[in-house]
Amino acid sequence: MVEDTIIYNEPNINSKVIRSLNITEIVLIESNVMVTNAEGTKEKWLFIKTLGGKKGWIQRNTIAKPTDFKQVKKFGDYYIEGWSGDYDFAYRFYRNGTYKMKVFDDIKEKTIYKIGRLYRCKNIVATEGGALFYFDEEGNLFTDVLFIDDKTGEPFRAITNKSEFPKWAQSDKAPVLETYYILTGDNVNVRSEASTNSAVLLKLKKGARVKLLERSDVTFTIGDRTGNWVYIDTGVKDKKGNTIKGWVVDIYLKEE
Structure with missing residues (x-):
């Protein structure tokens, strides 16, 4: 619901x-x-x-049906922890819409780390593992009876102050997930840095398939369109046999 x-x-x-x-x-x-x-x-x-x-x-x-949930491209820095059933868990949400999960399995007696993407429908945010979180209009985690920690009886902790994050969750480096895109522009310059002043490594034709490696906060406007610089793996080999990687603006990319 x-x-x-x-x-x-x-x-x-x-x-x-x-x-x-x-x-x-x-x-x-x-x-x-x-x-x-x-x-x-x-x-x-x-x-x-x-x-x-x-x-x-x-x-x-x-x-909301599963198909109503759309991938989150921009989010916030959150740390959420709690206890549910047999699991002591914690989530680190990142600004690029990914997350890292730490869970201690009492049955297997070991800590497990998982990464994934966040999906959203209205105020409900879902992980790939099916965990659901409700955020209010201001972006704050809503805590009511649905989010009571089974162990303490208290609401799940939702922390936004990164100085209070545990050590494993303090880094701003978001998980790198394999995401492939199709180039929608033709003869798009792949550059050595996230700037039009940097060297052009190669030009990609429309329809080329590339892998997203990193999304930056640096934006670039072309006409009436504004996008972010993203670091991609082109799949094209240079003369030494190394795969060419570089920067393009994501307005030329469509998720596969």
């Missing part, structure tokens, strides 16, 4: 209320129907089943 909502007995807000659903609660969709409301506007209703077995109707605009 992307907002608090109600399960109704029929696809009508005037029908019997079965129960309420909380933000981030997961449900199974069994069917759907289009209904004309009192204002004469058509809206979609979903017949759902909760994990507890309750069934009923909810409005489509209150729920």
Whole structure:
């Protein structure tokens, strides 16, 4: 769920209320129907089943499917820790929309580190592992009964002051994840540095496939379009057999 909502007995807000659903609660969709409301506007209703077995109707605009979540390209520096079930976990969120997770598995008795991308739908932020976090309009982690630490009974800690981050999470260097892009511009200059004053290493043709290695905070405007300089692996070999890597502006790239 992307907002608090109600399960109704029929696809009508005037029908019997079965129960309420909380933000981030997961449900199974069994069917759907289009209904004309009192204002004469058509809206979609979903017949759902909760994990507890309750069934009923909810409005489509209150729920998010996996396809509704889009990859986060810009985020903030957050450190979140807590205890859930058998796991003591911590997340480090980075400004480029990636995260690093540290979790201690009590059963295996060892600490595990994982990295991934963040995805967002409205105020719900999800990790690739399926963890869900709700942020308010100001970007602060919302802490209510959904985010109570199983071990302490206190809300999960959400820290933005990097001086308070643990040592493993203090670095600003975000995880490097393999992301491939297709070049949308033609004869695009690949440069030695994130600047148009730097040397051109080669020109790439439209349709070339490149791997993103790093995204900088340095922007560049061409006409009415502004993008960030990104460091890429072109896949092209130089005379010594080394892969040419360099900088381009991401307005010429489309994610594969």
